[in-house]
Amino acid sequence: MTPDVLQEALDAAVSAGESARGTTSPNPPVGCALVDDHGTVLATGATSPVGGPHAEINALRHAGERARGATAVVTLEPCNHTGRTGPCSHALVRAGITRVIYLTADPFKPAAGGADYLRDHGVEVDYRATRVAALQPWLRSVANERPSVTLKFASTLDGFTAAVDGTSQWVTGADARAFVHEDRARRDAIVVGTGTAIADNPSLTARRPDGTLFASQPRRVVVGKRDLPEGNLTRLGFEQYASPEEALTALWHAGARDVLIEGGATLAVGFLELGVIDAVQAYVAPALLGQGRGVLDRAIASTIAEAKRFHTTSVRQLGEDVLIEMEKY
Ligand SMILES: NC(=O)c1ccc[n+]([C@@H]2O[C@H](COP(=O)([O-])OP(=O)(O)OC[C@H]3O[C@@H](n4cnc5c(N)ncnc54)[C@H](OP(=O)(O)O)[C@@H]3O)[C@@H](O)[C@H]2O)c1
Incomplete structure (x- = not known):
């Protein structure tokens, strides 16, 4: 993936997350973009209001079968726990995603570990630490309770x-x-x-x-x-x-x-x-x-x-x- 294509995918994920601000608490407003080998953004998804699907699940649903072999760019590390919804890390593996790029490590202990699960299941995982504005209030709230x-x-x-x-x-x-x-x-x-x-x-x-x-x-x-x-x-x-x-x-x-x-x-x-x-x-x-x-x-x-x-x-x-x-x- 060329740097330009990668940037386009990062921007798509960030703006999907931005669009969900104000509607997701107590969950974070996360964005996800699925990109194919040619750099085409196949689908985007954002966190649904509480009780609804996370960003990755929404993007996977939009992409359907086209998700197989795609890269997922996610603003926050995919969750690895069964809260109100199933673990996103498992759903990404099941959908045949081959590479995950995430921009923020999950500080919420019960949900962390998604990156390890993905790696253990043969997915290439790339953490590109980036300051995602939409996530800052949520990150601070988790740190300060x-x-x-x-x-x-x-x-x-x-x-x-x-x-x-x-x-x-x-x-x-x-x-x-x-x-x-x-x-x-x-x-x-x-x-x-x-x-x-x-x-x-x-x-x-x-x-x-x-x-x-x-x-x-x-x-x-x-x-x-x-x-x-x-x-x-x-x-x-x-x-x-x-x-x-x-x-x-x-x-x-x-x-x-x-x-x-x-x-x-x-x-x-x-x-x-x-x-x-x-x-x-x-x-x-x-x-x-x-x-x-x-x-x-x-x-x-x-x-x-x-x-x-x-x-x-x-x-x-x-x-x-x-x-x-x-x-x-
Ligand atoms: N230009 C702007 O950006 C802007 C924005 C907002 C307001 N304003 C203006 O500001 C004026 C009102 O400001 P204000 O200073 O009089 O009132 P305020 O700051 O809106 O309210 C003060 C009240 O907050 C309550 N309070 C509770 N705990 C407090 C604490 N730990 N410390 C301080 N207050 C606490 C107290 O209410 P109780 O006494 O009821 O217990 C206190 O009297 C208005 O004229 C408004 O137009 C301007």
Whole structure:
């Protein structure tokens, strides 16, 4: 297989996995592409919602008999255990797959061992360690035994989310706001504090620019003890927890693995102080305010050496705004 052909197959597997984000928890959004000797992608598959087939099984079903002799590219090591579905490693062998390329080793102990099983059954196995973005929240959740937590905010260049008079609509432009909604549809839960829920009367739904809802909607979660007045969230239905700890425990047990904190500044500090912010999404508008409401409502470091630092994983322009995605060191 030439490097170009291989890259095409890797891209097909990665984008299949990406398409399943927000629909698979507590399982990971895995993608699989089956490729023949000529480099033709025969079929792709992604993890089905819980209880349904894994990515490999979906791809094998699409390919049918054409799978015999093919290469399977999978974003995560094929599972080797009988959970709600049978082991994918066995299904790949039965289907006559001759080579498996996987991009991430399975850290989930009960499911690991798929690569060894495949090798033992005459399949050529190739592990190409690659950072697959769609799998990062799930990998972190398995490592930490709690949902992965991403802090999202929209601010001016000088770090303000609202002006001194409290106005904040809109800090960023239409393209960035549309992306926020697409991103919500990929998450398991959206969390806000009672302060934001009371002040903004948000719906916390994932909507297209025309107002229609995406098929996949995150759980709507409010943290804090205050009662919410009648409004969007009470009409749509929401979960309320007294503290960040309580919210994360309940969400973990409910199967949520990828959680987005959408504010406000008080709750964001609560999560930071708990040490559970794994990733940050900063939507930065090319605008200055000089003064206003900050992203965080109080200091979390008193000297520069103690600043909470992240490393940047991606930067993309959305209209005039910039989305910087970061992860904890
Ligand atoms: N531009 C943006 O990106 C953006 C995003 C979101 C919000 N906002 C703005 O932010 C404002 C609201 O922010 P806010 O800071 O007043 O309220 P907030 O952060 O949304 O909510 C604060 C509340 O969270 C609850 N909480 C529970 N455990 C906590 C903990 N460990 N640490 C901190 N809080 C905890 C408390 O509720 P109880 O007191 O009920 O117990 C606390 O009063 C709104 O005006 C909204 O428009 C801007």
